[in-house]
Amino acid sequence: MELDKKRKAYIFSIEEQLRLLDLITKEKHIIENKTTNKLTNDEKDQAWQRVTTVFNAVAIHHRNMEQLKTKYDNLKTKTRKIVAAQKNHVKGTGGGAPINDKLDPVVEAILKIINIKTVVGFENVFDSENDEFVNSGMDLNITDLPVMIINDDNISNDINTEIENIMPTCTEENAVTLMICNCLSI
Structure with a gap:
């Protein structure tokens, strides 16, 4: 039973996170592919295996594929929360201290990897105050x-x-x- 217990892993350093994101960037077209079928899932597993092998070749602490996948998913979630907080602060009213516009290098690296629409969402083109809606009227001569x-x-x-x-x-x-x-x- 004690073998089934997970041992607490070492915390990822900033350098390890950036290294992981650099490796994922090279395999981005496979890892971030939204298609889910047998072929693409096998390609994703092979890509994650390559990322894990290269990551562990230079890492101080050995990480398995599941740990790297989980860390990447957690970093994406954290990035979406940070960007959403900034977006809400900009659209908010009232006073308060300005939010720090400078992003963490890890967050910037994540934003380069993932599709920006998954972070900021889609614009409402049907909003009457939207610039595109206002400027899309008939240009009458x-x-x-x-x-x-x-x-x-x-x-x-x-x-x-x-x-x-x-x-x-x-x-x-x-x-x-x-x-x-x-x-x-x-």
Whole structure:
């Protein structure tokens, strides 16, 4: 029974963490592959085995593959929490001390490895205050809009002053604009 008990491992030093992340960066295309089938899982196991072999060749403390995988997963989780805290602080209101913008070298190394969308999330393109939404409106040319001209030949105080609507001719480019203009003039 005592053999089943896990022995407490040594704490990873910063150098060991950076070394692990450097090795993972070289195998990133395999390790971070989101496909899960027999072939890719076997490739991932082989990649982790290579990382473990190279890591233990120069490491002071011997680590097995499961320890390295767990450490990498924990580092990714920690990075996501740090980035989320910074993001929430920036979007927050009120006072308080500014958050430290300088990131730990381990966090920076993780951000270079993982997909940035898994850290910061997707932007809400449907938010009406989103810059892309505000700037994506129809760019109407002033020449495409209907022009109202007051007939000034016989200017009088009469209420029935003639008003002409001069509408542009219909082409494929301004068909939508003409539809809008026709609706407005009704």
